Amino acid sequence: IPTDLLFTMVAARETVPFPAVIEALIMILAFELLREAGVRLPRPVGQSISIVGALIMGDAAVSAGLIGAPMVIVIAITSVAIFAVPSQADSAAILRLVMLVLAGAMGGFGITIGLLAVLVHLSSLKSFGFSYLAPIAPFQPKDMKDSFFRFPLWKMRTRPNGMAKNDVTRQGDFTPISIAKNKEN
Secondary structure (H helix, E strand, C coil), X not given: CCHHHHXXXXXXXXXXXXXXXXXXXXXXXXXXXXXXXXXXXXXXXXXXXXXXXXXXXXXXXXHHCCCCHHHHHHHHHHHHHHXXXXXXXXXXXXXXXXXXXXXXXXXXXXXXXXXXXXXHHHHHCEECCEXXXXXXXXXCHHHHHHCCCCCCHHHCCECCCCCCCCXXXXXXXXXXXXXXXXXXX
């Protein structure tokens, strides 16, 4: 962190009477209240009230000295990042609260324990009879061709290992020429 930025952040924290964990908890709960209120109002009104309410509450909290400006920025970024995967917004909000409590109680060790617990939970899940983290856990190198990067369809001629024991070949001709012909039709 650049020295000038560090001094600015320290100066913002000097006037705040609460520890960072309580400060973050207050901001997260306020944001969740605004989000829930926005969901229950008609769509155009709900969005406007959520945005205006967050701006006014954030500014008022900083002006009153209850919350530091850097904390408002951090909570705003994490709150917006939750909506990167909209279907997981509720579970991400709960995980954020749990991780905040663990970090406040045990510091970096608590964060590590929380991340390990999430990883263990994800590795124990099954979806349609397959491990949720397959082919990464259990590791199956043959099926890794569509895990991190999307391979071209013509490269993926076989199904994943556990999916079809008898018929491992995918249906259809996925050569570049046949794909182009299908697009024309």
